[in-house]
Amino acid sequence: MVSDDTNRPNRRAVLKGAGIAGVALTAGCISTPEDGENGSGGDGSGNDSGGGEGNDSESGGGNGGSGSGPYTIGMVDSSTGSLSAFGQRNQRGKDLALARVNEVGIGGSDLEIIVEDSESQSQAGVSAAQKLVNQDGVPFVIGAVGSGVSLAIYQSVVEGTDVVQLSQNSTSPDLTDYPGLLRMSPTGETQSAALADIIAEDGHDSVAVTWINNDYGQGITDAFTNAWEGEVAFNNSHDQGQSSYSSTVSQLANSGADAWLFITYQPEFTTMAQEAYSSGYEAQFYGADSVQGPDVLSNTPEGSLDGMKLVTPSAAVDQDNYKEFASTFEEEYGESPTAWSAYAYDCVITAALAVATAAEFTGAALQETVREVTRPDGEQVTTFQQAMEALGEDGSASDIDYQGVSGPIDFDENGDPVGYLQIFTVENHEYTSTGFVES
Structure with missing residues (x-):
């Protein structure tokens, strides 16, 4: 939550009807990616503006929920290379989640995601993350596919900063030794x-x-x-x-x-x-x-x-929220989702809830909320809209427990989820x- 009452998002005022079909979305952010594309615009960026200054909490994208600009985060994905099949599924899950978030909004603002290609390689992944953090100034990075790529990004770009990193697809047990590196897929x-x-x-x-x-x-x-x-x-x-x-x-x-x-x-x-x-x-x-x-x-x-x-x-294929996600995925893409699509979907929803409940749009503030929004002490919610309704105007991160389409999440002290x-x-x-x- 923002600390200034004059800028606090009025969540109930921005709730909109469910269903993604008629939603007007920011150009370049939502698309149906074809094979080999990242679903985020011709330049892979997910928006046209770039520029790290747009994410300062006092201006541009990070406007304290005043509705004058989007909240922009980053994503490193495998658009090409050995892991591109996972990357394509990630983009589809990401797009569905982003549509859900922007139907409701975060205090009147949209969420945007700049997507960069890791090429399924560590060095390219590091370069992609450096661009997102140093040039675009994002405080939150979803990434990456491949444990080696995720770890290289953390050690070279994220470690020692306030930037939040949440990997969509990394399963190596070694990541447990880096509690600052969160992941959605189980160890x-x-x-x-x-x-x-x-x-x-x-x-x-x-x-x-x-x-x-x-x-x-x-x-x-x-x-x-x-x-x-x-x-x-x-x-x-x-x-x-x-x-x-x-x-x-x-x-x-x-x-x-x-x-x-x-x-x-x-x-x-x-x-x-x-x-x-x-x-x-x-x-x-x-x-x-x-x-x-x-x-x-x-x-x-x-x-x-x-x-x-x-x-x-x-x-968690037996859960109702997963079944609804799978049905929407099949209608949109003509095939069933994999767990990797579900993990990417949950990364976006978790990031959006962290933004919605943070005191300001900075890495330090998001570090305080990203784990809390999935903790079991809060009210269980299974969609972004339910979460925003439960938060009302004055809720905090600990008031909700987001139950993902991939399962309960519940990040432990090492950044690992239930799986x-x-x-x-x-x-x-x-x-x-x-x-x-x-x-």
Whole structure:
């Protein structure tokens, strides 16, 4: 909440009707992104003005809720590169959430999000975040896809400042060691433990593991080997973006293990699966979250992955707010959302609620509210509109407990959320849900 009564947002006065169809939105902020686009305008910025001075709490975007300009935050996403499939889903979730926020408004002002491309690489992600923080002056950054990218942004740009960083898609257990780096997707610690249990339950006592050579791959693999009680016959990394992984595939086959675990990204796994199939190698495949996707199925031979089991972060698909989100997503995009879309959606709603309840539009003030708006002590709300109604004119961050479409959130002292995991099995070259695990 702003401290000056003359500038305090009158939330009830700005509530508008639900439904995104007839909403007038700021140009460049809401669109339906096509493949390879970030859904935020031709320059990827999400607005045309840029300029860090627009976010000063005394002028421009950060106007204390007086309605004379938008609140502008940033987002680093994977519009291109190995993780672009996740980035596209993120943008769709982000766009739906931004529409919901701007139907209601924050004290008469819109929320705008400047989107920059990490290219799925750490250095490009750091450059994107530097642009957002140093040039655009945003006090809040949603980002990024990939644990290594998120951690590089935090260490190079955010750490030691008041800027809030909330990652939409980072699961490495290593991020738990950086409590200033919040994330919406659950830690991979539980994902690794679930994989170890499933492989053992399937009767395997030896496993061969290959992992992408970055913080994500290292963190998930270390957590897996700590949880696994059998033999690790092969445990080696591979680089990102190679045209062939025949050597890695041969080493997996020569390890003697009949269970192969892939902790990598979709393009890399697709190449490995193609080369294993063409070489006639047979093994039981298992995978972490980032090897699953429709592009994997469409680019591998029919039946080549049947029987593969994957453990992925999951949204709370049994909740009514998720069902409403999924229905809207399907109407808008013609396909079901993934958990990654839900995480991006919840990042935007959480950011908007942090802005709405902060004393001023600064990083220091947002640090005080971003965790509180999801804490269990407040009144449970499942939409941005419900939250604003519950806050009224004088509410504070601790008065509400936003229950996300991805689940309860409830950031702990390490910045990790409560999370759900879903088990998928490839059957007839399609992903079939075969169970859930709560973290």
